[in-house]
Amino acid sequence: MHVLVVGGAGYIGSTTAASFLEAGHQVTVLDNLSRGHRAAIPEGAAFVKSDIGDRGALEVLFQMGNFDAVAHFAALIEAGESMIKPGVYFQNNVSYSQNLLDTMLKYGVKRLVFSSTAAVYASKNATLNEDDPFGPANVYGETKLMIEQMIRWYHRQAGLKYCIFRYFNACGATLDASGKPVRGEAHQPETHLIPLALQVPLGQRPHISVYGTDYPTYDGTCIRDYVHVLDLAEAHVLAVSALDERKAMTYNLGNGRGYSVREVIQAAREVTNHELPAVETPRRPGDAPTLVASSEKINDELGWAPRFPALRDIISSAWAWHQSHPQGYQTQDSDQN
Numbered sequence: 001m002h003v004l005v006v007g008g009a010g011y012i013g014s015t016t017a018a019s020f021l022e023a024g025h026q027v028t029v030l031d032n033l034s035r036g037h038r039a040a041i042p043e044g045a046a047f048v049k050s051d052i053g054d055r056g057a058l059e060v061l062f063q064m065g066n067f068d069a070v071a072h073f074a075a076l077i078e079a080g081e082s083m084i085k086p087g088v089y090f091q092n093n094v095s096y097s098q099n100l101l102d103t104m105l106k107y108g109v110k111r112l113v114f115s116s117t118a119a120v121y122a123s124k125n126a127t128l129n130e131d132d133p134f135g136p137a138n139v140y141g142e143t144k145l146m147i148e149q150m151i152r153w154y155h156r157q158a159g160l161k162y163c164i165f166r167y168f169n170a171c172g173a174t175l176d177a178s179g180k181p182v183r184g185e186a187h188q189p190e191t192h193l194i195p196l197a198l199q200v201p202l203g204q205r206p207h208i209s210v211y212g213t214d215y216p217t218y219d220g221t222c223i224r225d226y227v228h229v230l231d232l233a234e235a236h237v238l239a240v241s242a243l244d245e246r247k248a249m250t251y252n253l254g255n256g257r258g259y260s261v262r263e264v265i266q267a268a269r270e271v272t273n274h275e276l277p278a279v280e281t282p283r284r285p286g287d288a289p290t291l292v293a294s295s296e297k298i299n300d301e302l303g304w305a306p307r308f309p310a311l312r313d314i315i316s317s318a319w320a321w322h323q324s325h326p327q328g329y330q331t332q333d334s335d336q337n
């Protein structure tokens with residue numbers, strides 16, 4: 001299949017683009033490089049620098065592209081930022097996704113894999129399954145829920161076939177067969193716990209901040225489900241082939257095991273052999289106390305199971321990546337700095 005990977009210069013999109021290529025698919029990446037990196041795009045993928053807000057450019061691309069499927073990763077993803085700039089998030093994530101969906105349907109491309117998030121759910125002190133109640137704690141999660149709803153209506157009214165993936169916390173890096181890091185996390189700004197924690201032993205920050213120690217959890221800090229980015233990528237390869245038969249799928253992607261912020265920091269200390277000082281600070285707006293996945297549904301229906309579930313292994317791969325790329329991707333490979 002020819003897959004258009006929208007947001008394919010970003011962390012999860014570039015990793016998935018590489019997995020699509022390895023599985024024998026043709027890949028075109030579309031990304032505006034606002035948050036992504038040209039150097040992350042795998043060799044073998046065509047690249048179009050464009051914005052899904054530009055309907056005219058999308059039309060030209062779809063007229064020429066002959067795409068069989070779209071994997072849609074493009075979004076602004078920072079929960080905290082979304083609380084300060086809600087309009088920017090509604091526009092970039094919701095309005096621009098509608099541009100993409102309308103263009104797909106206009107040109108007869110009816111297979112979509114969409115990156116949603118655990119942030120659509122209300123927090124729960126047990127594993128979440130796909131039927132649990134929605135209750136986004138931040139604007140970012142709300143934008144993803146709105147896009148999900150739009151996709152479900154386009155399925156019912158216009159025959160769009162979809163797989164919605166609700167990722168929990170993506171992390172880890174791709175290493176080649178010799179253990180050399182090839183692709184990893186390099187968000188700008190970075191707000192994710194593991195890369196931030198690893199900046200301490202790299203000498204890039206004096207300590208890691210723990211945002212909130214009074215949550216209703218066993219140690220007072222937020223609990224999340226950390227899932228390796230390669231496991232997420234693998235799920236997309238399964239989904240794109242399953243779309244014709246199943247037509248409408250919604251799955252959680254996580255490991256089914258939660259770790260508190262304190263536990264992740266402790267694991268990072270052990271992996272890096274660094275004391276990694278932590279400083280307790282007040283809560284950030286928009287953080288739910290506990291989000292942990294049940295991924296039984298995709299396991300039952302598509303046979304997906306994480307290949308890299310161990311937190312220590314995930315952090316070790318991330319550590320290898322950050323040591324070899326302490327500044328992320330080189331700025332000349334990116335339109336951002």
Ligand SMILES: NC(=O)c1ccc[n+]([C@@H]2O[C@H](COP(=O)([O-])OP(=O)(O)OC[C@H]3O[C@@H](n4cnc5c(N)ncnc54)[C@H](O)[C@@H]3O)[C@@H](O)[C@H]2O)c1
Nearest residue numbers: 007009010011012032034035036051052073074075115170
């Ligand atoms: N990282 C996580 O832990 C996580 C968890 C749950 C869901 N997700 C979802 O997965 C997807 C990918 O996340 P990521 O961590 O790779 O983020 P990322 O920021 O690394 O990648 C997003 C990419 O989309 C591009 N982009 C943004 N707006 C665009 C636009 N209007 N037009 C074209 N390109 C645009 C950016 O330049 C970037 O390359 C997002 O949709 C995010 O909501 C991520």
